[in-house]
Amino acid sequence: MSSSPAGRFGTLMGRTASGRAFGLAGIVVVAVSIGAAHSDAPLWALTAAGAALVAWAAAEIVPARSPFLVRAGLLVVVLLGSGLAALPTSIIGLVPALIAVIATIGRTDVPLAVGLAGATGCAAVVSVVGAAGGQPLTLVAVAIASLAIAVLAGLTRRQARAASDRERERAAEHLAMQTERARSAALDERARIARDLHDTLAHALGGLVVQLDAVEALAEAGRVDEVLVRVQAARTLAAEGLADARRAVDALRDPLTGTVAVADVVRSITQLAEAARGLGMTVESEVPTPEPGATVRVGAEASDALTRLVQEALTNARKHATDQPVDVRVELTTREIQVSVANPRTARPGGELAASGSGRGIPGMRERFDRLPGARLRIDDDDPESFRVAAHVVLA
Template sequence: MNVSVRPSWLAVALTAVGAAAIGYALVRTHTEHRPVWVLVLGLISVVLWAVRSALAKAGLRRAAFVCAVVVVVVGAVVAAPTDGLTVVPAAIGVLVVLGDPRDPLWLGLLVGGVGIALVALGAVPAGTDIPNLLGMMGGMLLAVFAGLSRRQFRVAEEQAVLLRERAVAMKEEASRIAIARDLHDVLAHSLGGLVIQLDAVDALLESGDTDGARSRVVAARGLAADGLAEARRAVATLRDPVAVGAAPVPPAVLRAALDELIAAHRSLGGRAQLGVAGDGVELSAQQTEALQRALQEALSNARKHAPGEPVAAELVWQDDRVRLIVSNPLTAGAGAGASALAASGGRYGLEGMRERFAALPAGGSVLAVAADGRFVLTAEAMLR
């Protein structure tokens, strides 16, 4: 994206006033001993100065650039014969050519150098004394430095705009990732559990156990209600994360939330135990949610890939971190229903878990490995 370099209406008006003043001075101070061509070229430089401003305002950049170059050449040639009056449009031409970052820098420097040289060349037939010549050349040199400064400012402004746009894009991307992560967590847990319950209902109905099937349907209904509640919490967190995560969470509340997940896993026919080591401390809501989601995802993965196998979970409190370790045996295969459920995974859970822990205020990490016949997930949140 290019920062707009079109002049404002005020700048166009001021240019017109300046051109009129210089033109009036040229006509009034033109004496008989000066050639007519000097007046003509001087007026051409003044008129093109105003025309260039109008063309730039209209967005005709190339035409405005050509006008600026002609203004520099013509104004510089007659600068000395006009007692330095046309140095003004020539210097402004140098400034605008050098100040536009869309044009090559070398081209702007070339125009500035040619302008300075033409001022000196035009002073030879006019018989201009050295101090006046140095003053006019100094004005052109100042225009070169002003153009470079203007160019640098516009480049910095453009970079600032790009950085703001990139920051907005990154924020939007982070929001999309957060939404995708929370949707996965809710759907993987709730819908995965519903699949297991409905498979059990189907099996019980085939065997004629209507009472058992009814109890499974009731459990499935509760699981669906819990999923809706989780979805509402996820939406509330996304809409106002500051308000949701303001209060610290005691370790007992975290333990209760993890126990609920263990109980839900057992209600779906799984086996799991949760152990706690160390003295707990208060956590932020973000840290608490990350640990809950980690256990939730680990249990969902166990139901998918190791149905019926015991799951061992341990919450380890240390001085500078809290670590959740979840492991289950690796299995060679499972039944048809479990295979269909396992095929629904896309590794988005582990990826989202790593993103969630990496985004914690004090940092965190997630490691998933298969070793000694067991799949071990280790998620840790730094406390400071």
């Protein structure tokens, strides 16, 4: 919306095509009425009425982007001509001014003072003509009352348009908010997909690299029996990775909901530790043995986050702390389950496997636990001697 005078007056009398046609029809009706009933009026009054009607017609057909002076001039001619012709034509000549006042005051993009000043000026002209020509006070009062009614009609129209403008603004703000929410949800979903792909593929492929490296070393040493064992382990790891990838795809289609038994969480962590031992890692695990029939449960999303934490920590240890022992601990209290993974750091580089990391494991871990109400995650990455990650999740 333009804030310049030209921009404001550019829409002062502008209408839709149907509104413009109605306005032009009104001009014809007023002109015929004056000609039929008041042809004997003073020439100056008929001339003023004619000028007002011409200015009204011009305001209806002149393009909306006309210069400010053109629009302002037309408004002045309408108000002045109507004010002069109002009393000699028994109020009929005042119709163009009434229409102009309603249109001007009713526009929210035109200062209210413009319409009020126009109505006041027109009323003053009517009063002067009445006093100079000895017109009946009743007729003068009717003319001024008509202008007052036009002002009230314009104010009502202005309020309705202001309410409509506010409603449009609220609708636009709501749409912008909805769009931003949709964009944020899409970004969150993309981040979740990236986390799941990283956690499944990086773990499986990293393990395959370890196995294939061992196969190569054993083949060069001629230890064929051990090569077969490693190949079988690689096949098992690949199958598990494929199963994890399928579960990740299923989770994308049907997000995790409900709860999971803590016994199942402990079992999954124990299986991860066993799989890491099968890759040649030294894993010391301390996990509780759930009592038979125990009904302790945790949210499905929390269960997935804990399992992925252990998986990512073991993968990182295999990449960056080769031949170092890894300690996996699970503790269960009456309110929460605590899982931690720690390993000493190594001065020996991790080789190609360490360089294969994308750097997204730890951020993805944080994102998972940030989504869980009441969950806490601590990553001790500043200690030069060791690395430790611990998570606390509230039970369901």
